[in-house]
Amino acid sequence: MGSFSIALSGLQADTTSLNTIGNNLANLNTTAYKEQGTTFEDLFYQQIGTSGSNNPLQVGVGTRVSGTSTDFTQGTLLPTGQPSDMALSGNGFFVVNQNGVQQITRSGDFQLSQAGDLITTSGASVMGYPASNGVVNVNASLVPIQLPVGVTQAAQATQNISITANLNAAASVGTSFTTPVTIYDSLGKSHALSVTYTKTGSNQWDYSVAVPAGDATGVPSNNTGTLTFDSTGTLVSPTGSINNITFPTLTDGASDLSFNWNLASGGSPTLTQTTAPSTTGFSGQDGYASGNYSGFTVDQNGVVTAKFDNNHTQVVGQVAVATVTNTQGLVRVGHNSFETTAASGDAVVGVAGTGGRGTVEDSTLEQSNVDISTEFANLIVAQRSFEANSKTITTFDSVTQATLGMIR
Template structure:
């Protein structure tokens, strides 16, 4: 009888709505979980006649679940302190792969497998753009993000160094001021280079650069003369042996550095060939001469000793940066993000993962901050966006709807019994 089947459709639909709400509540603490909501629609109608003016007389056949939509709004970002955790805020998903297919997920509770690959909780590899010599290439295919935990970073010989210093303009002629800078050879061994400034008077200083006698097989010194104008600005340099002085600057014919070389290192390392950079920010000379105590403000150089893996971080743009024990940092990749034209068309396959379908459209890949994609937060996780207050309110409504449909069934059952009794 239709009187029984109509409320039965309501019971079935309400049961699915209750299941949806229960699933939301069960996943309140699931990383990156997105709440879902059941939507109802009426079923077909039976045409049983028309009114005198031609209006159709129709009897409904019940209800059904027309759709279950997903709320893809952001969950709260919660700090965890673990470098393997990454929270995503804004549009998009992490791209993960099982080696054969790619999927999307908002769950950033990653970890490292035995080979250093960044993986999800169920073992899917996190995909991103590769890096070559620290430079990320976003114009190529995605590869698994790999952290070189067992890598030893080879040493780098110093190729340039600089010094920010002031030479006291009131210094008596022939007075000296020594300054030191640490440099590295090709084997990663540190050497202390001493730059000795000797006042000549009249705004000129001689310079000499040398390594400790024990560091080379023969004594070697790089010498020359520096000249300053009346404002204390470095104007020219003249390395020993040069025919004339050269203007310090960036114009054509100017010089911005002094070549420095040492050979025959005692430890067997390759010869050191460096440039002493004389210009700093804004192409301003880093060495001045004013009436103030001679002092070195800072030194810098680009060499380093060997280093072992220490830790890694993920930047807001997804760039994965590894730090080594020698304090050097190298970019080893960039976590990619994916999206689809119709997020409601994604198929939820469990473990926080989604698969693209014909309804969702083809997955598009990009870098964080481009094409409307969101940004990342390292050492944090995106929480579930389930709102407990909303879910409890929906739970009460669904419960009352279920009870009402149940009451309809019992009412029709009572009427049926009455009808049968009338026959007897």
């Protein structure tokens, strides 16, 4: 009898709805899980005649599931304190590669493999743009993000020093003032460089750059000279930089120390002469000792920066973020991941904070957007609908039994 098939279609549709609700509740604590909903539609109708006013008389034959929609509303972002955890604040998905297949995910509970690969909990590689010499190439093909775990960063000899200082114009001739700067040689050993200024006349100071006695046995070059200021206290000579200050034959066996002293920043001299006391505002250089990998950070644009215990950092890549035209067309493949389809359109990959993509929040995870109170309300409705369809079947059964009884 058609009556049974009508009720059966209702039971099947309600079963799908109950399964969907149950899956939502089961994933209440799943990272970045997106709640699903079930929608129904009626089936075709049988026309059994017309009324006296020629209106059609139709009888329906049941219902079916017309679709399952996904709510991509962002879940709550909670800090975790784990640098490998990431969340997207706004639109977009992280790009991962599972066994050669590109997938996208909102779940940023990433991990570091023993080899330093940034991976998902299911082992998929987190994809991004590569960096060379600390510069990210966003025009290159995506590659797995890899951190230099267990790597010792080689030392870098100082190539440039910078000093921001004021020399006291009211000081008497012969007065000296010294700025210390710690620099590094090619082996990573530090040297306590000193820059001494000695007033020799009105608006003139001699400078002398030196390293401690015993650090270098060769004769230094370009390490002495004269600084000349105008009547406003602006450095007029030398300008730009003092190049190739050299200390040869270092006693530790490193290469000769040779560096430039930058005397300007943004076009303005960094040394001035006023009647204020002689002071050093800043001294810095670009060398560093060797260091071991100690961790990493991710900024809002997804740039991944490795940290070393020598207080030096190095950009190693940038996490890719993808968007799709129709998120409802995505297909779930498990492990908190999606794949694109013809309905969703291809993933448009770029970097966070551009093209409508959200920003990356480091040490943070996105929570499930399932609302437990809403799900319980939906569960009650689905249960009542299932019971009603069950009651329809028992009623049809009673009618069938009565009909058979008439035959007897």
